[in-house]
Amino acid sequence: MRRRTRRGVIEASAGMVAAVLAASTLTGCGVAGDAPDRPLVGVAMPTTTSQRWIADGDNVTAQLESLGYDVDLRFAEDDVPTQVAQLEEMVAAGADALVIGSIDGVALKDVLAQARGAGIPVVAYDRLIRESPDIDYYATFDNARVGVLQATSLLQGLGVLDAGGQPTGDPGPFAVELFAGSPDDNNATVFYEGAMQVLQPYLDSGVLTVASGETDFASIATDAWSADIAAARMQELLPLYTGKARLDGVLSPFDGISRAVLGAVQGVGYGTGGLPLPVVTGQDAELDSARSIGAGVQHSTIYKDTRQLAEVAVSMVRALLEGIEPEANDITTYDNGVMVVPSYLLAPQLVTKENYRAVLVDSGYYTAEELS
Secondary structure, X not given: OOOOOOOOOEOOOOHHHHHHHOOOOOOOOOOOOOOOOOOEEEEEEOOOOOHHHHHHHHHHHHHHHHOOOEEEEEEOOOOHHHHHHHHHHHHHOOOOEEEEOOOOOOOOHHHHHHXXXXXXXXXXXXXXXXXXXXXXXXXXXXXHHXXXXXXXXXXXXXXXXXXXXXXXXXXXXXXXXXXXXXXXXXXXXXXXXXXXXXXXXHHHHOOEEOOOOOOOHXXXXXXXXXXXXXXXXXXXXXXXXXXXXXXXXXXXXXXXXXXXXXXXXXXXXXXXXXXXXXXXXXXXXXXXXXXXXXXXXXXXXXXXXXXXXXXXXXXXXXXXXXXXXXXXXXXXXXXXXXXXXXXXXXXXXXXXOOOHHHXXXXXXXXXXXXXX
């Protein structure tokens, strides 16, 4: 059943992703009269500590099974050796393809070389796998755009930009602190770079100030995207904002970090009396954060429909197993240090109190009852 893909990509409309899934039924590789082979796809996801990764695993599995594939879904609980061992087991079990949401973007080189040697195609899922030539395709969202949307939302919440994204002329200064994601996740760097493209001019002009002075990625990164680490750092920063000083906003890259930051500031009185909550951004539209946005606590999040991402990844797997060149709409951006990985990028969407029900309920992502 196993086939290697040709290197290269084609560009086509987003609607063709669904068309690939709706194509004719996959036939087996056995001789006439034999039961069709059922391809085995290994799906390696990083953790069950985040709602979105559970949803990713469920969505990919359901769509693969709907095609008649067998699925070996594993979660590594953010432990790199566990994920490596899981992938080694998938290779040894004769997987026909691998879909990998990596924990550490550079830790999988050896096991991916094993997959290559066994003729197993690999689709990197959401997170770019670095320093390996053994990646076939990459399914993700426009991660630089995520950072741009987060930073723009922060500025809009502060009143530096209006609803249309145009400068209001407010000179500030507004006191902000910056948080970034895990340094072993390539996406975290891309989110940060996208955000800083927007924020840096306002930092340079003094409209935004950072009392900690911590603005470089290494200083603000949050290992393992940990809410506990983020909460501890926020608590360490809060003494900088005493007396007349006030924290006006926080750039947060992920809803779990956002809620941790908000918990820390609420613990010292923000959100009560004359001390308003800072404007706090986020990502992943987790249910608790969506409810928080509706309650006027968290300012915004970034919605990334994992159902669509699963559809892209599954369409890539199917094409690879059928010897067809998968669709890609970006063949220049994602250089993993060894090769430019052909990618399919989906569009993220900003969610605020003004549109959270329309975006999340109308799309069927959550029910109205869940958001209540």
